[in-house]
Amino acid sequence: MFQRWKESITPTDIVMWLIGGTLLLMVIWGSVATLVAGKYTGRHWIDFVIFGLAQGSIYALIATGYTMVYGVLRMINFAHGEVFMSGPYTAYFVAAAMYRSDFLDKHPFTALFVIFVVAMAISTMIAYFLEKIAYRPLRGAPRLIPLITAIGASFFLQYMFRGLYGSGFQAYPVIKIFEGAWVIFGIRILKFQLVVIVAAILLMAALYSFIMLTRAGKAIRAVSEDKEASSLMGINVDGMISTTFIIGGMAAGAAGVLYALMFKQVHFFMGFIPGIKAFTAAVLGGIGNIPGAMLGGIFLGLIESVGPSLFLDGLGIPAPYQLKDAIAFTMLVLVLIFRPMGIMGERLAAKKA
Amino acid sequence: MNSHLGYGFNQQQVEFFNTVIQKGEELMKRILTLFIVLIAVFCLAMPAAAAGKGVVKIKKGEPVHIAYWFVISGPNTSLGMDTVRGIEIAIEDFGKKIKGHPIKLTGEDTGCGPEGGQAAATKIASDPSVVAAIGSNCSSAAKPGVPILWAAGIPSVSPSNTAPYLTDPKRGDGYSGYLRTCHNDTVQGAVAAQFAKDVLKVTSAATIHDGSVYAEQLAQVFAANFKKMGGKITAQEAVSPGDTDMRPVLTSIATGKPGLIYYPIFIAEGGHITRQGKEVSGLEKTKMMGADGIFSPDFYKAAGEAAVGMYHTSPDFSAFPAAYKDFLKKHQEKYGKKPEAPFHAHSYDAAMMILKSIDKVGVAGKDGSLTIDRMKLRDAMYATKGFKGMTGTLNCDKYGDCADPRIAVYETNIDNIKKGEMPTMPIWKPYK
Incomplete structure (x- = not known):
């Protein structure tokens, strides 16, 4: 047993462990x-x-979109950040109109419902047509080609929205009932943050139960395991791939509204950084694995917020928050050194690799 | 074995060594040749460099080409567009012609960052018809861009780079074709510190920068001055461009209980800090103060009503000469709105300074051409003294600082936010 273990270790492994060990020591x-x-x-x-x-649950919602698409198509949909941007940016105009007519203040819940519906509808539509126009014709092509197409689609969408809505910032109207803070068990929590966290958890639960409990969800899981066998079983593979994009788009649209609630700004470039972070979260959790993506998103959000103060303040490093991205990606390296398939990627490794 | 060859090598090995030695010698020869060629090129280039920066010859009827490199995309677009309008009005006021040649204005986008600045400068430098450049807006873009322009003999005047480094005596030769018509942040930082200490009577302060040359140096100048006056700096934090969640960094700052946060950064991140500062426990009474980089209606869009009661340091428009009123009238007529950022008048002055210097050194030929010696143009610009500009009287020192810096403090009220207009009257100024 020990002999076999010894033989399977390569010098690269030892170097990686040394790097990992040093990083871990520094963190501790x-x-x-x-x-x-x-x-x-x-x-x-x-x-x-x-x-x-709060930040992490938004990453988690976006990350599910990345991970589901990877599950069925084995490709990284780099335009997902733009799917995320398109919904809330379009819904801004609805929100601003309702704000000007005082509707938003008088009927905040109806207004919020409308904003959610508009944002999710637009994001879903963009995701659906993205798949149909940009990815479906390339279904049989080598893996690198859809990846490049995704990057192209990402630029196209970004600059299309810049052309449509301008390059400036738009400030989302403040929803007054969500301003201020609640004190729960002596803990002060900002109202909209609680709303964001609760909404994100509900959405993730709905998404997960859709995948696990419904017939369509079962079919998506089948497609992600084996496309040919599922088509032999009478599953409409193209339809299921479209469904995946639709669900991912809905999650991204909802995440976008939550993001706009939290940061109250929209901009044509706003999808880029959350998109990259969510992709990181999906890799962190084990790409292709939905609970993994959710966990990865929340983990990333927590590390970004707690990490700079916890790890760097003690080391006497000035201005630690400038390094928060560095910390987040160091954590990604650490996780991947010790668990190359991501936090929950084990089952995937056995089945699909 | 094989002892007759010595050292115990066999025939094959010896042959191998011989080829290696041969190849090595060939390589040495090649390196030597290359070296000689390099020296020759260097010797030839030396006199050319010593002779100056060459001339621009403009044929009859062809335009005098001036380029701007500003931020005309992204969140800080208002800063760039404001300065472009300043140049356009200056060209109109100058009469649209220099010695019978029309004036051509083209532009490049810097995106307010070092990569964009480098790209924009390289593009301008590759066009031999460009006589002079105006820009950049952001000091981060100027730092890599200015040496590229000056290597091509193009002097550049900036209306809004305020970082002290750019006109520092130790800045290096690459910057000797650089001037600015705006203030140096050694002035702005000191005014901010004096206002905080003497008027707001706060004893402790924290600063936030975003890693850009402008923000980092201005925050540093503020902190140094504030400490000198006996104040306490509780934290000198930083965020990254593109960050949105500022609550953790603000919570970290709140542990030091500062009386004031000075964040001389840009619009997107400045908006997030302003909004989120109100939400973090421990900062409810902390005063917020920004600088000229976020003195723009776009910042009000980004920050919303959270900006009410915050302070800005920015150029003092009420101290500008009477001609500024005419400028505002022209601006309103031409663009149908008021200026959107603080540096339109500085940009007007930069353009005027360049045009007047070209007018001075340009030599008209008999065939209707115009010859401009690049080195002479640069010297003429540096020699600007007692120039009555839109922002006051400009006197360039030997490092290219030309401004007559009048920095005042403004306070934002609810009307400013509702109308989306910057306050026009300062609440405090350090001079009379």
Whole structure:
């Protein structure tokens, strides 16, 4: 047993473990030093965690779109960030109109419902046509070709929306009932953050139960395991791929509205960075695995929010928040060194690799 | 074995060594030739460099080409467009012609970053017809861009680069064709610190920059001055361009309980900090203060009503000469709106300075051509003294700082947000 283990280790593994071990040591050292210094109280840490959860649940919703498409098509849909941007950016005009006519203040829930419907409809439509126009004709092509097409589609969508709506910022109207904070069990939580977290959890639960419990979900899972066998079983493979894009688009549209609720700004380039982060989250969780993507998103959000203070403050590094992306990607490296398939990627590795 | 060859090598090995030695010698020869060629090129290039930067010859009827490199896309577009309009009005006021030649204005986008600045400067530098450039808007873009332009003999005047580095005595030769008509941030940072300490009476402050040359240096100048006056700097934080979630960094800053946060950054991130600052516990009473980079209606769009009560340091429009009123009238007539950012008048001055210098050094030929010596043009621009501009009297020093810096502090009220217009009267100024 030991002999076999010894033989399977390559020098690369040892170097990777050394890098991983050093990073891990630094993380632990930094955290201990920060906690000993006692600059932050328990309430600060709780604040950091809540900020991270709110940001992370948005990443998680976008990441499900990446991971589902990867599941059925084995391709990274780099235009997913633009699917995410298109919905809330279009819904902004509806929201602004309702704000000007006071409808938003008088009937906030109806207004919010309308915003959600518009945003999700637009994002879904974009995702559906994206698949139909840009990816379907390339179904049989080598893997690199759809990937390049996805990047092209991403630019096309970005600049199409810039052409449509202009290159400036648009400020989302503030929904007054969600302003301020609630105190729950002595913990102060901003209202809209709680709304974002709860909405994201509900959406993810709905999405997961759709995939696990419905007939269509079962068919999608079948397609992601074996396209040919599922088509022999009478499953409409192209239809199921379209369904996947539609669900991913809906999740992205909803995530976009939550994002707009949190940051109150929309812009034609707003999908780029969340898109990259969500892709990272999907890889972190094990690409192709839906619960993995959700977990990866929340993990990434938490690391971004807690990490700079926890790991870097103790090491005496000035301006740690400038390094938050570096921390997030270091964590990705760490996870991939010790678990190359991502946090929950094991089953995928056995079945599909 | 094989001891007759010595060292115990066999025939094959010896042959192999011989080829290696041969190849090595060939390589040495090649390197030597290359070296000689390089030296020859260098020797030839030396006198050319010493002789100056060459001339631009404009044939009869052809235009005098001036290029701008501003940020005309992305979140800081308003900053760039504002300065483009300043140039356009200046060209009209100049009469649209220099010594009988029309003036041609083209532009490149810098995107307010180092990569964009480099690309824009390279594009302009590759066009031999460009006489002078105006730009950039953002100091980050100027840092890599200016040496590229000057290597091609194109002097550049910036209306809005305020980072101290660009006119620092230690900046290097690549910047000797660079001038600016706006203030140097050593002035702006000091005004901000003085206002915070003497008028707001805060004893502690925190700064946030975004890693850009402008923000980092301005935050640094503010912190140094504030400390010198006896204040305490609780944190010097930084965010990255494109960040949206500022609550963690603001929570971290809140642990130091600063009386004021000075964040001289750009519109997108500035908007997020302004909005989210109100939501973080511990910062409810902290005063917020930005600089000229976010003194724009677009910033009000980004920050919304959270910007009410915040302070800005920015050029003092009320101290501009009377001619500025005419400028505003022309602006309104030509574009149907008021200026959107603080640097339109500086841009007007930059363009005027260039046009007047070209007028001075340009030599008209008998065939109706115009010859401009690039080095003489640069020297004429540096020699600008007592120039009555739109922003005051301009006097260029030997490092290219030409401004008559008058920085004041503005406060935003609810009317400004509702109308989307910047406050016009400063609430405080350090001079009389």
